[in-house]
Amino acid sequence: MDFIRNLFYGRHKYLFGLILLSFISVICVAFSMTGGDDFAISRREVLLRRIGHELLLQSGDSISRVLPIKKIAENEYQIEFENELTFQPDSLVTTTQRLFTKDPLTSDYVVNVLNCGNSSVAYGYAISKNKKDDIVTCRGRKQPKACYMINIKFKPTGVNATTKGYILAGLPFLAFVGFIFLRSVKRQKSLTSKEYNSLFNLGSVLFDAKNRKLTINENITDLTGTETRLLLIFALSPNETIERSRLQKEIWEDEGVIVGRSLDMFISKLRKKLEDDPNINIVVVRGKGYKLEISI
Numbered sequence: 001m002d003f004i005r006n007l008f009y010g011r012h013k014y015l016f017g018l019i020l021l022s023f024i025s026v027i028c029v030a031f032s033m034t035g036g037d038d039f040a041i042s043r044r045e046v047l048l049r050r051i052g053h054e055l056l057l058q059s060g061d062s063i064s065r066v067l068p069i070k071k072i073a074e075n076e077y078q079i080e081f082e083n084e085l086t087f088q089p090d091s092l093v094t095t096t097q098r099l100f101t102k103d104p105l106t107s108d109y110v111v112n113v114l115n116c117g118n119s120s121v122a123y124g125y126a127i128s129k130n131k132k133d134d135i136v137t138c139r140g141r142k143q144p145k146a147c148y149m150i151n152i153k154f155k156p157t158g159v160n161a162t163t164k165g166y167i168l169a170g171l172p173f174l175a176f177v178g179f180i181f182l183r184s185v186k187r188q189k190s191l192t193s194k195e196y197n198s199l200f201n202l203g204s205v206l207f208d209a210k211n212r213k214l215t216i217n218e219n220i221t222d223l224t225g226t227e228t229r230l231l232l233i234f235a236l237s238p239n240e241t242i243e244r245s246r247l248q249k250e251i252w253e254d255e256g257v258i259v260g261r262s263l264d265m266f267i268s269k270l271r272k273k274l275e276d277d278p279n280i281n282i283v284v285v286r287g288k289g290y291k292l293e294i295s296i
Helices: 002-058 089-100 161-169 171-192 225-236 244-255 260-274
Strands: 070-073 076-080 085-087 109-115 121-127 143-146 148-154 199-202 205-208 213-216 219-222 241-243 280-285 289-294
Touching: 002 076, 002 085, 002 089, 002 148, 085 089, 089 109, 089 121, 121 143, 213 260, 225 244, 225 260, 225 289, 241 244, 244 260, 244 289, 260 280
Parallel strands: none
Antiparallel strands: 070 076, 076 148, 085 143, 109 121, 109 148, 199 205, 205 213, 213 219, 241 289, 280 289
16 A cells, blocks of 8 residues: 555656646747747738738729728737728639738638628628638629728637636746645655665664665565655664654655654554564654664
8 A cells, every 4th residue: 555655646746747847838838929929910910901902902092091900809800991992802802812821820711891881791701721611702793982891800820818818827826836846856855865875774774775675684675665765764863863743744745645643654664674673673752753773
């Protein structure tokens, strides 16, 4: 059971690390795209003005203005004109297709030509990356001269502002997860980095912390991960009282749970594995904790 629990807790820590790295990756991708998206959107607005300009020229108007492009939704824009115009649906479809090939963010889009007075749809079509899904009607029918607005709605691509908002909202949680994970790694290193690769002579007992083994009178006894960490704390401070709270904190707190009787259980298991050497024992220091007593 101890092996299974330690295996679970070990995987639990790595899972935290994986979650942390995943969040960082998503954030990096989202915000590395910000600059590129801003430039591409600005370029798209220029293309929209170009569409309006060419429509005016096709209508025989080389003087009046294309009004400022309006962004009416996250992926929807409106082109307005200073004067009335007329247009050929075929020319409008061809013009948008030709110009939007220069827009890296554009794949699918819907175009609606609206009457200025009542916003009714005078003409509309849909273009898809998959040409079989294109919807284009009323070809060859010249539209009468009138006041028109052109709405163009693009299919969302990449990480949008809403997604980035969710990522930003999750940053406090990410910071908390990172803190817990890094603290866990740091504490684990504090138990292992200095002495975990060393051998300890505890009386006639040889404690191999790295390989989790005890050798007593040439008899080898295996230790669990928790038993090894517990004995290592004692081995680093032989004949010194170790507070019960410290043992619980260093052994179990990083794993998110502290069970009062667990410490007593593992102390009992260690005593049993050390009992072949009468000169070494883990004793209770009443009201304080435990001590690894080694008699010379």
